[in-house]
Amino acid sequence: MSKLGPRIIIMGAGSGGLTCAIALKQKYGYTNFTIYEKFADVGGTWRSNIYPGCSSDVTMPVYCLSTELRNWNASHLPQKELLAYWIELAQKHDIYPHIIFNRLVVSAEWNHDTHLYDIILEDTVTRARSESTAHVVISAVGILETPRYVSLPGLENFKGDTFHSARWDYSKELSGKRVGVIGNGASTAQFVPKLSEDPSTHIIQFCRTQNWMIPNVLYKRYSKFRRTLFHWFPFLMRVSRWSHFALFESMYIIIFSNQATRWLATKLSQLYMTAVAPSKYHNVIIPNYTLGCKRIIFDSGYLKALNLSNIQLNYNGIEMVTSDGITTRTGENIPLDVMIFATGYTADTYPISIKGSTNKTIQKYFEDQGGPKAYLGTVIPGFPNLFLICGPNITTGHTSVVWSNEVQVNYIMQLIQPIIEADAISIEVSEEAADAYDAKIQKRLSNSVYMDCNSWYRVGGTGKISNAFPGSSSLFYMWLRKPDWRHFSGIGAESWIKKKRQTSERLNSLGFLAFAVALGIGIYGYALRGAESAPPLKGWVEATVSYLF
Structure with a gap:
């Protein structure tokens, strides 16, 4: 082992990876770590998602690190300002020297003899491959990392332009074009209104299922007086964070844990949607599933935009793609110049080949378990010294992923302490603990609203719920506040444990x-x-x- 201590690698320089790197330096003063980032800069979601209107749908007081509060100028920030926040943090904490950009982790395999992970890397520019090793591997690739493309018959015959909303192509001119948007999730609620501002762009949105929408009443530009007050009394930033956290926790109580209040919230959402959207769409936009089963969309202008003459919704289904457009299942031929896929991400697979002590990859373990599974969403039996940020069943569905990442990183810092301090060679969760935890959360989830529809929270849309946490954010914090060392073992870790x-x-x-x-x-x-x-x-x-x- 190096005099600098065990080598730690972090896969991904998004919010999760940067949060982890900052914690290593702040908590332990630790510097023997490397972040491998397959793109050319930090930022993750906020670097890659550049579609028009892209912004946070969670308020900034909770969509930031607890150690890096800011006197925000608005409740929600656009993509460029969010990216600037994470770049600023990477610079402030001197993280850039630890990052190797344009480097993809192709695979990692646990070596029983050296107790290290043997890693294969690929330069995403030259495609040259190299090798490395690490004592600890922290996966911060996130859940929503790989764009999902739907398979449409005849797509290869389309002569127009195509791209995914998660990889927006600004080189494609949309003015004066007939644009087909495939999908109607959260991203379309942001970029469709923006595209519609150009009256020469005619948008046909092909929708499969409906979404519950509520008004984004929390959105506001903060006044000069408020910002001045927060400047002179910084503790108010902390008070604001607590109040917003409490507000989102109340959303959990209202929508996810109480049938009476959920019924009322459903009626209010329905009233709002029918009041704002044009009447011709009232019979197609109201969902027939329970509020909260899919991600609830905060409406920031989408429903109002449906009143414009250059937007058309189509719920007739896609039969096939032709050379110049789409044929619906009703036989209608719709000519298009451009197709934008807003079909979300692949959220039920793991994108990197990592093998643990049983010579089984993470993906194979997930498949054997009927879907993604990890103890507290963080560690997997048979994978020593491997830790996941934003792993299975971490998403709360009602609050900030930055907050949950920070809670999880604090948990990981406690788990790797004996390795950093050379009191243990490896740490690994027991299979019994992982099974018991999964059984507990799946029992809770089996009685939840998530069972009521097809969604990305579930494997294949209808299988095991692998991307939702079955409780409030407060419960999430309590469960990950500190490790239960009865559930762990490791090489050389006996005395520590x-x-x-x-x-x-x-x-x-x-x-x-x-x-x-x-x-x-x-x-x-x-x-x-x-x-x-x-x-x-x-x-x-x-x-x-x-x-x-």
């Missing part, structure tokens, strides 16, 4: 003791109310503790 278990047991005992003493004092006080005399307080406490322990 034993010490951690003993410390945990002592803390639990002290907590129980404090409760017992408080209980005893309470009972003593109650006894005083009904008796002229009572035993001495010291004796009462000793008797209580003796009885309970």
Whole structure:
């Protein structure tokens, strides 16, 4: 092992990877890490998604690191400003020297003899390959990383331009064109209104399923007075973060955990959608599934834009693609010049070939388990020293992924501490713990709204729910607050884990003791109310503790 300590590699320089790198430096002062990024700069989602109107749909007070709050000028920021935030953080914390850009991790395989991962890398520009090793591998490739293209009969015959909304091609001129948008998810709710601002662009949006929409009432430009106040009293930024977090947690209670309030929210959403959208679409835009089953879309102008003459919705289904357009299942031929695929991402597979101690890849493990599966969305049995950021069943569906990434990174920092401090060679979760955890969350999810529809939260759209967490963000934090070391083992880690278990047991005992003493004092006080005399307080406490322990 190097004098610098075990080598850590992080795959991906998006928000998750940068959060992890910053935590390594802040928590441990650790610098022996490398980030491999397949693109030419940091930013992840906010580097790659550049479609018109792209912005956060979660408010900025919670869509940032807790250690890097800002006096924001608006509740939601556009893509360029979000990207600038992450670039600023990478510069501030001197992360750039640790990043190798245009480098794709092709594969990683655990070596039983060296207790290292043997890694194959590829230069995405020259395609030249190289090799490396690492003691610890942290995957920060995210869930929504690989754009999903639907297979349409005859697509190869289309003579016009095509591209995916996640890889927007600004070289394609859309003015004066007939543009077919395939899909109607969250991204289309942002870019379709922007495209419609050019009256010469005629948009035909081919929709498969409906989406519940609610007004984006949280969107606002912050006043100069508010910003001045936050400048002179910085603690207000923390108060704002807490208040926004509480607001999103209330959204979980209203929509995901209470049938009565969900029914009311559903009615309000329906009233809003029919009030804003043109009447000719009322019978096709209202979903027939439970509110919350799919991602709820915050409407920032989409429904209003449907009133424009250059936007047309088509729910008739696509039969085939022709050389000059699309034929629907009703037999209608619709001429097109450009097709934009807004068909989301592949969210139920793992894109990198990583083999663990059982010579099985992550993807093969997922397939054997009926879909993606990881203990607390972070570690997988049979894969020592491998940690996932934004792994299976991490998405909360109602709050900030940046917040959940930060919680998860804090958990990972605790797991890798014995490796960094040379108290262990490897750390690995037990198969029994992973099975028990998955059984617990799948039981909770089986009674959730996510079971009511086809969505990207589920394997293949209808299978196992692998991309949703079955609870509130507060519960997520509690579960990942600190490791339960009873569920872990590792090479050379026996004494560390034993010490951690003993410390945990002592803390639990002290907590129980404090409760017992408080209980005893309470009972003593109650006894005083009904008796002229009572035993001495010291004796009462000793008797209580003796009885309970």
